[in-house]
Amino acid sequence: MSNEEQIEYWNGEAGATWVAAQQRLDEMLAPISTLALDAFAARPGDRVIDVGCGCGATSLALADAGCEVLGADISAPMLAHAQQRVGSRAIRFERLDAANDSLPGGFSGLFSRFGVMFFDQPGAAFANLRASLNPDGRLAFVCWQTPRSNPWMSIAGAAIADFLPPPPAPTNPPEPGPFAFADPDYVRSTLESAGFKDIAIEGATPTLHVADNLDDAVSFQSQVGPLARALSLLEGDQLELARNAAREALAPHMTDAGLDLGSAVWIVTARV
Numbered sequence: 001m002s003n004e005e006q007i008e009y010w011n012g013e014a015g016a017t018w019v020a021a022q023q024r025l026d027e028m029l030a031p032i033s034t035l036a037l038d039a040f041a042a043r044p045g046d047r048v049i050d051v052g053c054g055c056g057a058t059s060l061a062l063a064d065a066g067c068e069v070l071g072a073d074i075s076a077p078m079l080a081h082a083q084q085r086v087g088s089r090a091i092r093f094e095r096l097d098a099a100n101d102s103l104p105g106g107f108s109g110l111f112s113r114f115g116v117m118f119f120d121q122p123g124a125a126f127a128n129l130r131a132s133l134n135p136d137g138r139l140a141f142v143c144w145q146t147p148r149s150n151p152w153m154s155i156a157g158a159a160i161a162d163f164l165p166p167p168p169a170p171t172n173p174p175e176p177g178p179f180a181f182a183d184p185d186y187v188r189s190t191l192e193s194a195g196f197k198d199i200a201i202e203g204a205t206p207t208l209h210v211a212d213n214l215d216d217a218v219s220f221q222s223q224v225g226p227l228a229r230a231l232s233l234l235e236g237d238q239l240e241l242a243r244n245a246a247r248e249a250l251a252p253h254m255t256d257a258g259l260d261l262g263s264a265v266w267i268v269t270a271r272v
Helices: 003-010 013-020 022-040 057-064 076-083 122-130 151-159 184-193 214-221 226-231 236-253
Strands: 047-051 068-073 091-095 107-113 133-144 197-204 207-211 258-262 265-271
Touching (some): 013 022, 022 107, 047 057, 076 091, 207 214, 226 236, 236 258
Parallel strands (some): 047 068
């Protein structure tokens, strides 16, 4: 998906859907957010750009840790929702394309939770972001590992594969998207090309609470994430059959506590 397509996508139905699911997504992704924020190690007085801040969860956390935060995102609906959550915190939200727009300087850190995998020119995007940092500035972000390593997304997705056209062949470099940074070697080379150093990439596999019951699991995954995008290509009987296939695939993983599934991410840190 090109940069222009990403802007259109996140300002349309996708942005509205994520706004509606904000509380639930924040709760589900909390274990990952905590890992990424711990890696960033915010210090009181830090000036931080939260790249792809979405509905603002991590911007709020950074501000609560004493940071002055610029929350940057391309999605107007998500930014409007984030603004409603600010209260008295030191946060400014702006609709910015962090990959291409001119950014203010003087920042001590860049942070992102799943906001940096969608750049169509990632090396240039990170160079643009790096230019906003002080000489001692630092970077921390979290990105997904491979789909196969993320059962919380892949179980339902694999179940409906037969209903969809074959996926496009992998490209080199990867196309922008949720799994564009699944290869840690590619992540490292991208950051090096943008001038970052002291790059560290650590894997983590937190368990996520996806849903309380099976009906809720199917409904939720039909609205948010890769399954939702796949189902958007179907209609009529095929759509119903695909939903049933996803339901049957998820059912064996239900427990008395609901649906808890594994995830796999890379926690990436670097310095100027």
